[in-house]
Amino acid sequence: MQKILEAETFVYNAGVHHRDMSPRNVMLVSHSDIYTAPDPRIVIIDFNVSNVLDLSARRRGDTDLDAIHKTWPGRMVGPITRFWDELMEFEVKGWVADDIGAANEWLWECFREREDYVPVVRDEDREESPRLVEVEELTGRVSDDDGEDDVVVFRG
Numbered sequence: 001m002q003k004i005l006e007a008e009t010f011v012y013n014a015g016v017h018h019r020d021m022s023p024r025n026v027m028l029v030s031h032s033d034i035y036t037a038p039d040p041r042i043v044i045i046d047f048n049v050s051n052v053l054d055l056s057a058r059r060r061g062d063t064d065l066d067a068i069h070k071t072w073p074g075r076m077v078g079p080i081t082r083f084w085d086e087l088m089e090f091e092v093k094g095w096v097a098d099d100i101g102a103a104n105e106w107l108w109e110c111f112r113e114r115e116d117y118v119p120v121v122r123d124e125d126r127e128e129s130p131r132l133v134e135v136e137e138l139t140g141r142v143s144d145d146d147g148e149d150d151v152v153v154f155r156g
Contacts, residue, residue, distance in 0.1 A: 001095050002110050005079040007042045009117075013065065013076040015053045020046060022089040068118060068132065077132070078117030080107050084129035101127070 004026050008018060018025075025046040030037035053065060068077055084104055091098040096106055108130070111117060122130035 001090065001106075003042050004044075005083060005107075005111075007044055009076055009079050009082075011044060012082070013069075015065065016047070017051045017053055018044065018047060019049045019051065021083075023093045023095055072118045074116075075118045076116060078111045078114060078120065080111050080117075080120050080130050081132060083107055 004021075008021055011018060021044075025044060027043040027045055028037075028040040029043055030040040065077065069075075084107060087096050087103040087107070090096045091103055096103045104127075108122065112120065112122075112130075119133040120130040121133050
């Protein structure tokens with residue numbers, strides 16, 4: 001399942017929003033027996049309702065990938081914020097745990113500290129989706145020898 005979300009994340013950050021991720025749109029391909037293959041290839045299919053973000057009118061709730069990629073160069077928007085509370089079809093088919101909140105916890109554990117994704121923050125007391133870290137949240141002040149505070153921005 002982790003490889004499936006990594007593949008979809010790569011497609012999304014290339015500018016294509018699939019909009020129909022479910023088990024029926026995932027193929028596992030291998031040159032040997034698929035059940036014993038150590039590393040099957042993931043193929044995402046059925047792009048009939050997808051959007052090419054640069055060619056489509058922006059929809060409410062769409063992420064501004066250009067702004068994010070300028071703020072976090074070399075990083076991608078990861079699956080946590082996009083798939084939080086959105087793995088029901090995978091839960092029903094047994095691809096992820098179907099206990100209440102288990103799929104979200106799995107997402108958090110798998111993807112929260114990945115260096116190739118934009119960092120996310122989560123309020124443990126609320127069940128809302130984690131959100132992308134704003135640069136201002138990573139800004140700190142340090143004092144140097146001249147006694148003046150300098151602003152430092154940490155960009156991963």
